[in-house]
Structures are given as structure tokens and as C-alpha cells.
Amino acid sequence: MESAAVKSEGLIIPLIDFSLFLDGTPEQRKETAQAILHGFQTAGFVYLKGLPITSEYRKYLFETSAKYFKLPIETKMSHCWTTPEANRGYSAPGREKTTSLIDPEDVKKLRDAVPDLKESLEIGREGEPGHPNIWPVEEGELVGFKKTMVDFHDKCKYLHMEVMRAIAVGLGIEEHWFDDFTDVGDNTLRLLHYPEVKKDVFTINPGQVRAGAHSDYGSITLLFQDARGGLQVQSPTGVFVDATPIEDTCVVNAGDLLARWSNDNIKSTIHRVVEPPSVDGSVYPARYSIAYFCNPNFKSHIEAIPSTYEAEKDRKYPGINSGEYLGGEDTFGEKSEFAQHLAALIAAALPKVDVQAVTYPKYETRGDLYRCVSRFQDWLLERVIDIEVANGTPSPTVDPSVRTILIGHSMGGIVAAETVISLTTDKPIPHGEDGATGTGRRRTPSPEALNSMMFPYIQGVLAFDTPFLGIAPGVVAHGAENHYNSAAAAWTQLSGLSTAFWGSGSKDQSPTSNKQPVGLLTAAETDQTKNDKPNAPKGSGWGNWGKIAMVAGAAGAVAAGSAAAYMNREQISTGWSWVSSHLAFVGCLTRGEELKNRVGAMVRLNRELDIGFANLYTRLGKASAPKHVSMVGTVLGKDRTFCNLPSKLAAGVWKEAINDRATDETGAHMTMFQAKENPGYTRLSEDAKDLIVAWSKNDWYETSTRDDLE
Numbered sequence: 206m207e208s209a210a211v212k213s214e215g216l217i218i219p220l221i222d223f224s225l226f227l228d229g230t231p232e233q234r235k236e237t238a239q240a241i242l243h244g245f246q247t248a249g250f251v252y253l254k255g256l257p258i259t260s261e262y263r264k265y266l267f268e269t270s271a272k273y274f275k276l277p278i279e280t281k282m283s284h285c286w287t288t289p290e291a292n293r294g295y296s297a298p299g300r301e302k303t304t305s306l307i308d309p310e311d312v313k314k315l316r317d318a319v320p321d322l323k324e325s326l327e328i329g330r331e332g333e334p335g336h337p338n339i340w341p342v343e344e345g346e347l348v349g350f351k352k353t354m355v356d357f358h359d360k361c362k363y364l365h366m367e368v369m370r371a372i373a374v375g376l377g378i379e380e381h382w383f384d385d386f387t388d389v390g391d392n393t394l395r396l397l398h399y400p401e402v403k404k405d406v407f408t409i410n411p412g413q414v415r416a417g418a419h420s421d422y423g424s425i426t427l428l429f430q431d432a433r434g435g436l437q438v439q440s441p442t443g444v445f446v447d448a449t450p451i452e453d454t455c456v457v458n459a460g461d462l463l464a465r466w467s468n469d470n471i472k473s474t475i476h477r478v479v480e481p482p483s484v485d486g487s488v489y490p491a492r493y494s495i496a497y498f499c500n501p502n503f504k505s506h507i508e509a510i511p512s513t514y515e516a517e518k519d520r521k522y523p524g525i526n527s528g529e530y531l532g533g534e535d536t537f538g539e540k541s542e543f544a545q546h547l548a549a550l551i552a553a554a555l556p557k558v559d560v561q562a563v564t565y566p567k568y569e570t571r572g573d574l575y576r577c578v579s580r581f582q583d584w585l586l587e588r589v590i591d592i593e594v595a596n597g598t599p600s601p602t603v604d605p606s607v608r609t610i611l612i613g614h615s616m617g618g619i620v621a622a623e624t625v626i627s628l629t630t631d632k633p634i635p636h637g638e639d640g641a642t643g644t645g646r647r648r649t650p651s652p653e654a655l656n657s658m659m660f661p662y663i664q665g666v667l668a669f670d671t672p673f674l675g676i677a678p679g680v681v682a683h684g685a686e687n688h689y690n691s692a693a694a695a696w697t698q699l700s701g702l703s704t705a706f707w708g709s710g711s712k713d714q715s716p717t718s719n720k721q722p723v724g725l726l727t728a729a730e731t732d733q734t735k736n737d738k739p740n741a742p743k744g745s746g747w748g749n750w751g752k753i754a755m756v757a758g759a760a761g762a763v764a765a766g767s768a769a770a771y772m773n774r775e776q777i778s779t780g781w782s783w784v785s786s787h788l789a790f791v792g793c794l795t796r797g798e799e800l801k802n803r804v805g806a807m808v809r810l811n812r813e814l815d816i817g818f819a820n821l822y823t824r825l826g827k828a829s830a831p832k833h834v835s836m837v838g839t840v841l842g843k844d845r846t847f848c849n850l851p852s853k854l855a856a857g858v859w860k861e862a863i864n865d866r867a868t869d870e871t872g873a874h875m876t877m878f879q880a881k882e883n884p885g886y887t888r889l890s891e892d893a894k895d896l897i898v899a900w901s902k903n904d905w906y907e908t909s910t911r912d913d914l915e
């Protein structure tokens with residue numbers, strides 16, 4: 206009954222026969238409903254086949270749509286889209302830019318730089334008082350246009366109600382629970398036309414897309430696409446994956462409202478439209494799609510869907526109330542919004558290169574730091590290789606086309622720093638070799654030569670509130686006054702216990718001997734394998750990395766990989782009881798020498814290899830008066846920060862990110878990427894962008910030309 210329409214990068218979009226819900230036995234209905242719900246809960250998308258829409262009817266609709274878009278632009282402009290309240294009418298190319306950006310200024314900048322290459326006609330519910338549809342004059346080929354579209358609007362309204370019924374059945378609530386919210390049909394039918402476009406438009410203008418990355422805002426969207434291709438859906442790893450057209454199917458995705466309505470039980474996933482997979486010739490042909498955006502009835506009052514709020518108590522919200530914290534896709538805000546936002550700002554400032562934000566999928570803060578680094582490094586290598594392969598870079602280790610900025614929040618900044626240190630010192634990661642002693646005898650900023658030929662090439666490490674020099678004592682004193690004694694005691698204990706737990710943490714670690722030190726890949730080996738087929742087995746050298754060995758030119762790209770790990774807010778402020786389970790990882794914060802050495806190593810990398818290094822640390826602003834609290838003999842300074850700050854400037858760039866709303870350090874630390882909780886969000890994005898742009902404007906950038914991308 207069910208197979209996968211898309212399966213890549215952890216994104217699985219099921220292909221489901223909807224006729225088994227519409228006309229099946231009770232068992233088939235239930236199974237189908239559960240499969241649909243599961244698709245929405247995991248991918249946020251499903252493909253439905255077996256719809257009550259014949260191929261002929263569908264063909265006729267697409268032909269009618271094409272006839273409409275063939276009208277002269279002046280004719281189409283005579284019934285323009287006017288207001289969001291009406292949301293009806295024609296939008297000319299360049300009018301709309303779909304994006305996840307929030308700030309209107311940012312949206313404008315992005316739209317001016319890379320306008321969406323599309324035009325559309327919005328058709329609302331016919332007969333809505335105050336908001337009549339404005340129809341094109343029906344003459345010639347367009348006779349019958351209104352009737353066709355009103356009929357199709359009705360058919361889609363019925364499908365919307367049925368899909369919502371399937372969701373209800375899947376959730377185990379009354380099948381018709383949504384009917385009262387969907388029977389009016391306050392939905393929008395949108396005809397979309399992506400005109401034929403010269404291929405080089407996408408290479409001349411990096412970041413150019415047919416429709417920008419966005420999530421839909423309603424309940425669900427029914428999307429009918431032609432055979433052209435180009436729709437992509439963001440995977441849990443942050444990579445955009447092709448949602449390839451399948452004949453006679455409808456792609457259905459959940460929107461933001463349904464995600465909210467279901468307490469995020471259902472996902473609203475980011476998607477976009479790019480140029481289709483390669484075709485002969487110098488142009489990409491036109492693409493047509495028809496979207497039907499569904500909403501609850503505008504006048505209905507929405508409350509959480511039964512069965513979803515009970516589950517909420519147990520669900521894990523990163524860093525807020527989870528028993529154990531996993532860093533991951535949500536670190537930089539829901540759906541990596543901050544990372545995506547930052548990537549858009551950087552793309553606008555660095556037009557010569559293609560900018561991608563790729564978020565490291567969930568990884569555990571449990572266990573040994575160096576195992577986390579090693580896992581992260583493997584992942585990063587894979588991502589960069591994929592991009593180099595796509596770019597057809599001949600010798601990535603000698604002349605990489607990808608430059609990476611590692612962005613890490615909290616402990617993620619330490620993972621990022623360790624990654625670049627490991628890559629530039631050509632040393633396999635030690636996997637906790639010194640854990641038992643905690644003396645920090647591993648990497649010191651030694652006189653040994655640094656390897657500027659690292660691969661992947663790291664251009665900078667941008668940390669957000671990373672306690673490179675430990676956590677400010679005030680975090681415990683200010684943040685947990687009610688628990689002052691236990692917190693203080695635990696803090697002391699934390700230092701004392703680290704050795705023991707570190708030791709036990711390293712017992713079960715596997716040796717690293719078979720791990721290929723990535724810095725050792727050489728150009729000679731590239732030449733040797735250059736003409737081989739990608740992925741062909743290789744005897745030596747490139748071995749596993751055969752897929753790099755593809756022919757053709759270079760390209761400019763910055764991949765922003767992000768390592769991320771939070772600490773658990775509740776647990777930080779209520780006594781450090783969690784520390785035992787996380788000690789192997791977080792324990793490194795107590796080893797002062799090791800912390801200082803790490804910062805020293807980063808400063809050296811900055812000086813000698815020009816690798817950017819900065820820490821944007823949170824500081825409490827207006828909402829919290831400075832306090833002078835004495836704790837374990839320490840008088841705390843007036844600045845309330847989460848991180849210990851360096852006393853001297855020789856520690857790289859440390860720039861404060863003031864949060865005027867947060868009332869405690871841990872809160873500021875946890876919410877720095879949430880625009881609603883952090884009034885300094887825009888400033889933070891700008892500061893981050895400025896740093897990355899400054900690090901990236903070098904010879905590599907200047908010699909990256911659009912021609913390279915072809």
C-alpha cells in the first residue's frame with residue numbers, strides 16, 4: 206500500500222494510496238490514515254495517489270492554466286493581487302518572494318537580489334463577502350476559465366476535508382472532528398507558472414531559485430506539479446532533497462498552522478523550487494504547478510487538537526525540560542531558522558559564492574568530547590565531499606571550492622574549535638586519551654607546523670555563547686538563588702568529580718586507528734584517480750573518497766556547518782545533578798589549562814592561518830539589574846554573562862550579545878536564537894554576518910567567479 210516517494214538524507218516521504226482511505230475497508234482506512242499522519246509527523250509531506258481526479262481532468266487543468274499565463278502581461282496586470290486580506294489576483298514575476306525571513310527589510314534585500322522566477326494567480330473562495338475574485342475577461346481560449354477553477358476549488362475543498370479526516374483517524378480522535386473547521390472552504394487556489402529561463406541565470410546569480418525556501422502557513426497544501434521537477438524539501442540534516450514528480454499524484458504538506466494546532470505533533474517543513482535536474486540546451490523549460498492552500502474556516506476559534514496536548518508534556522523541548530539534552534536541528538531555532546536567516550544575509554553580502562547552511566543532525570552531548578568531535582568531523586567531511594562532487598572540483602584538497610564556517614552554540618563551539626584544531630595539526634583525534642587525568646596534556650599550541658592544506662577547509666569558527674573559559678560563577682549564584690546551597694555544593698563537586706567520571710567515560714571507547722586522518726589526502730592521489738568513475742573502488746589514497754574524483758571546473762561555495770550542543774536549562778540552574786551523566790563531555794569545562802590551551806590554539810590559527818575565531822556571548826541587559834553576590838569567596842562583577850570572559854584581549858574576538866529581555870544568564874544562553882525572546886536577535890544576526898563576511902573576503906572569494914560555477 207505504501208512506498209517511499211522520496212528517501213534521502215533521513216527524509217522519507219511516503220507515497221500513499223488515498224483511495225484506500227476514501228473507499229477502503231475499515232482496516233484499510235485506519236492503516237492509510239496512520240500512514241498519512243506518520244508522514245506528516247516525520248517528513249511533514251506525503252504523496253497521495255488514487256485521488257478522485259482523472260489524468261484527463263488534470264491535463265485539462267494544466268492546459269487551462271497555461272492558457273491563462275499566455276495572456277499579455279497588461280491583461281494580467283488588470284486584475285492584480287492587492288492586499289493580503291483579499292489574497293486574490295495576479296502576481297507578476299518579482300512581486301512575491303517566499304522566504305522564512307521575518308524582518309521586512311531583510312525580505313526586501315533578498316527579493317531585490319534574487320527575486321523568485323515565477324508568476325501566479327490567486328483564486329479565493331468564490332462569493333466571499335467583501336473580497337470578490339477578480340476574473341480575467343473570458344474570450345478566445347479563456348472561455349470557461351472561471352467555471353473550471355471554481356469547480357476545481359470545490360474538488361480540492363472536498364479533498365482537504367478528507368485529508369483532515371484521515372489525520373483525525375490517525376490521531377485516534379473522532380473522524381469528523383475537523384469538519385466544523387473545514388466546511389466553509391476559506392482556501393486559496395494558486396496557479397503557478399515558472400517561465401522558461403536561461404540556464405546561466407542560476408549560475409550568474411548565486412542563490413537564485415524559482416521559489417525561495419519557506420514553509421506554508423495554513424493547515425495543509427495540496428500541490429499538483431507537472432513533470433518538470435525542481436521542488437525540493439529540506440531534510441532533517443538541512444539538505445534540500447528533490448521531491449521528484451510522480452505522475453497522477455498530489456504532494457500534500459502540512460503548514461505552520463497545523464503544526465501549531467497539533468502542538469508540533471505534525472511538522473511544517475521548509476521547501477523551495479529550484480531549477481529542474483539538468484536538461485539539454487541552454488534553457489530550462491517552463492514549469493507549471495497548482496497549489497491549493499487550505500486553512501481552517503476564518504471565523505473558527507482554534508484550540509489545541511485533542512490528543513496532542515497530552516503528548517506534549519512528555520515531548521522534548523530542546524534544553525527546556527528534557528531529561529537529557531540532545532543538540533540538533535532545533536539548536537538554531539525551530540527548523541534552523543537562525544542558520545537559514547544568517548545564510549540569506551551572507552548570500553546577499555557575498556554574491557560571488559553559493560552559501561548553504563547545513564545543520565548538523567542530532568548528536569549527543571553524552572560521552573567523550575573527542576568522540577563527538579570525531580563524529581562531527583566525519584559528518585562534515587561527507588557534506589563537503591558531496592558539495593565538491595556536485596561542483597566537479599578536480600583537486601579539492603589542494604584547491605577546495607568549499608570553504609566552511611563552523612558555527613556552534615554553547616558546547617558546540619568547543620566541538621567546532623576542536624575540529625579545526627584537529628584538521629590543522631594533522632593529528633587523529635585522541636578519543637579521550639587523557640581523560641583520566643584531566644591534565645590537558647593533549648594538544649598544546651605547540652611549535653609544530655600547522656597544516657594549511659586541511660580538508661575540509663575551515664575558514665572560521667563562530668561560536669555563540671560558548672564557555673571557552675568555563676561558565677561564569679554568577680550563573681549558579683544568580684540563576685539558582687533558591688537552590689543556592691545545593692548549586693554551590695554541586696559546582697564544587699563538579700570540579701572534584703570530573704576526573705573520576707572522565708575516566709569511566711573513556712573505558713568503552715573504541716580505538717581510532719582505522720580512522721583516516723583527513724588532512725593526509727594529497728593532490729597526487731587526486732590526479733591518479735581523476736579519470737576514474739566516481740565511486741569506483743580505489744586501492745589506496747583516496748580509497749573511500751573516490752567520489753571526489755570527478756572531472757571539471759571549480760566552484761565557490763561556503764558551507765556553514767554547525768555543531769551544536771546546549772546544556773539543560775533546568776538542570777543547570779537546579780543543582781548540576783545532571784552533570785554525572787554528561788560529565789565526560791562537560792567536564793572539560795573544569796580543566797582550566799585545557800580551556801586556555803584551546804583558546805590559545807585558536808588564536809594561533811587565527812594569526813598564522815587566518816582562520817576566523819569569535820565568540821558572541823550573551824550578556825543580560827535592561828531586564829536584570831547587576832547584582833553583587835559573593836559566592837565561594839568570589840565577588841562577582843557587574844556584567845552578568847553566561848560565559849567566563851577572558852581578562853586579556855589575546856583570546857580572539859569576544860563580542861557581547863545583549864539580551865534586554867532575559868532575566869537570568871541561562872535563559873539568555875538558551876534563547877539567543879529566538880527572535881521573540883531576544884530583542885537583540887537582529888543585532889546578533891548582523892554581527893554574525895559581518896564577522897563571516899570579513900573572514901570570507903579573501904583571495905579565494907575574489908577569484909570565485911560565476912564562470913567557475915558553470
Ligand SMILES: O=C(O)CCC(=O)C(=O)O
Nearest residue numbers: 397421430436478494496
Ligand atoms: O510550485 C511548487 O511546486 C511549490 C510552490 C509552493 O511551495 C508555494 O507556492 O507555497
Ligand SMILES: [Fe+2]
Nearest residue numbers: 419420421476
Ligand atoms: Fe509552499
